[in-house]
Amino acid sequence: MNAPTPALVARPERLRLVGQRRQILAVVHQRLMFGLIVYGAIIAIIALRLLWLAAFGDHAGRRGALSALIPPRGDIVDRDGQPLASSIDVWSIALQPTRVIGDKLELARNLAKLMPEKDEASYFAMIRSGKPFFYLRRRASPDLVEAVNALGEPGMALERTPDRLYPQTSLAAHVLGFTDIDGHGSAGAERAFDKQLSDPATRGTPITLSISSKVQQALEHELAAAMAEFSAIGAAGVVMDVHTGEVLAMTSLPTLNPNIAGQGSPEARFNRATLGVYELGSTFKPFTVGMAMDSGVVKSVGQIYNCPKEFHYGKVVVHDTHPFGRACSVAEIMEESSNIGTAQIALQVGATRQRAFLQKMGFMAPVAIELRERGRTLTPGTNWGEVATMTVGFGHGIAVTPLHLATGYATLFNGGVYHPATILKVDKYHPVGAGHRVFTEETSYKSRALLRLVVMKGTGKNADAPGYRIGGKTGTAEKIVGGHYTSASVVTTFAGVFPMDEPRYVIVAMLDDPKATTKTFGFHTAGWNVAPLVGRTVSRIAPMLGVRPDMNRDANMAEVMPFVHEKEK
């Protein structure tokens, strides 16, 4: 009950409850305030959230994750940016038998007509089976897809799946490699850089190889033509930059199409340039002479050695293809590729020094390159006596890969510094590999005139392309058939360096078992088959590489010419 108040014209006061009613009122007030606070808090939260969203939130209609085109697997491009391997979406045709409505026989007949690899009966069996899914063709051409779609059958599933495409087909096939059905690399650069190509963070930027497509194509074409002409069973070629170690071209024949890698033979999948080891014969002689010059054994290019028709050392007899039968100088030994002279030089160098040099050049280990397919070299091993030293000196006791040879020549002619070969382009993100010195500058300089002499007047005359100043060394090595060397079957190599007045590029070409033809007058030595091949290739690729043919320039032949007999006319 309210307290009695005078019913006068007094200002109305606030209600003053007394006693229990007052308490109840207080409680009611508290509860109201509590509710108000809760309500205010909720509104405040909503308002703050709205403010935050307005400032930082995405608005409706935003399509995420398309800010850049990131392919499902990284691209591989060549040094000029031409794509060599890229991902595309291919159509695949699949059959879902549970969803087939319509005439099964008719469908089977149509499918057999469109995709004749299976016959009608097997298609019908597939349709009638209860299995949920069959792949009919994993890479279907758009015309076929259109035709299958025109059948109007919901049981045919046409979907796009990412797949790997090599637009240049068999160009640089061994360098690029191929992927398996799951999209993982199984050979070549696809395998070596698989992590970088699959990782979403890095697959946006393409991998730039050091390969130049034009040089690669020229080399492959010439090698294929020579292989066909001389009926060789295999061929390999490498073009390298001597200063950076970049591999500008690397090929191995027979080649394959990496788009359909499964259909190639194991012979075609074998990379002869990095995996195959061969005794490379006389192409080793410049290394021996270089070792001798560095060790002080050979003090001048005119140093004389006795070159009889046969050289006996213990039980071993060394023969020459063009025996001198007289004393000859180091220059002449190199010019006519004399085994006898080189054997003597190698003996003077000695096994220890020879092994040390080969170790420094990387010949005792698998070749240094990013690819995983690397062959192990065959060396005399523990049996490295004097006879082994001799034979290694002229390239017969040791089997290395063509890429080893190219790296070795690059080392000899770039001033004597070894750099590992690399398949990635050298730029600011990928500098030249750390190197170490193997030969002295002077040895490197003197070797230029020696090898230019071989091409000007010696066994490599057919390799000379006018104006390009090619120097190099031929090598014809007998293959081992049935446990012993046979002269019927040879491996011919030519290792060339150009331009010889200032070496920049090395090219190595190898033919496995070339046969003699009428045009070569029955000879199958390197000077007849692989040397002209190198000459033609260099005249094609040198302008692309910036080497201008100039008849007025040449290596400093005054270093060697005084020590070479003029041939009697």
Added chain:
Amino acid sequence: MSARSFRPVMSVATVAVAALGCYLVSLRVAAERAGLEEVESRIVLAQRDIRTLQTEIGTRGRLEQLERWNVRVLALSAPKADQFVDGGYQLARLARPTDEVDLTAPVVLAAAPKPAPAQPIATPVADDDADVAASENATQNAPAPRAAPASGGPASMMHVASYRVSGREEPAVSTARPLSRKSPAIVSATTKPAKFATVAKPPHLPGTGHDAKASSHAPAKAGVARDEAPH
């Protein structure tokens, strides 16, 4: 109600309008952002199309195919060593115009005006052809009235510079010899002193530029007779 009582209403209305204005601005910003994203997604789609087309062109125009076309049809090859030139100057030299001989033009023989009849020579000489040096010395100190070798026509056109050593005695004078017995380069020494002597127009300078011999003699005699008009 009076206007005064509208004030709170007006203030509320002002606040509401301001709030609506802010909302409009933010709506506008959102619309621009949406437009930008639309453009970006179209860029990405276009890039995808470009990639597909490039792949197609790259496959159809791959190097192996180009090589096949070159082998069969185009037959292009790398240039040879002699097809490179050092620069623009060499290239221009290759393209310079050559001197063409016009075979149909009429042939004009070199001609000279007939020389004026010269004074007779003092003494005819009888030495032989070989004695050029002697004759040269002989005429050094020839007396003044040594006339120009007469109507000795071609011989009178000859003049060869000689090294005169003053004070040297000269043997007998020789006159001009017939030209046919000598090569044109041989000194006809009599002409020289005659030139010194006379002021007359030398007959050996025909006054046209055709005669190469005469023009080559002109510098030698330029100091001698300046009244000559070379051409």
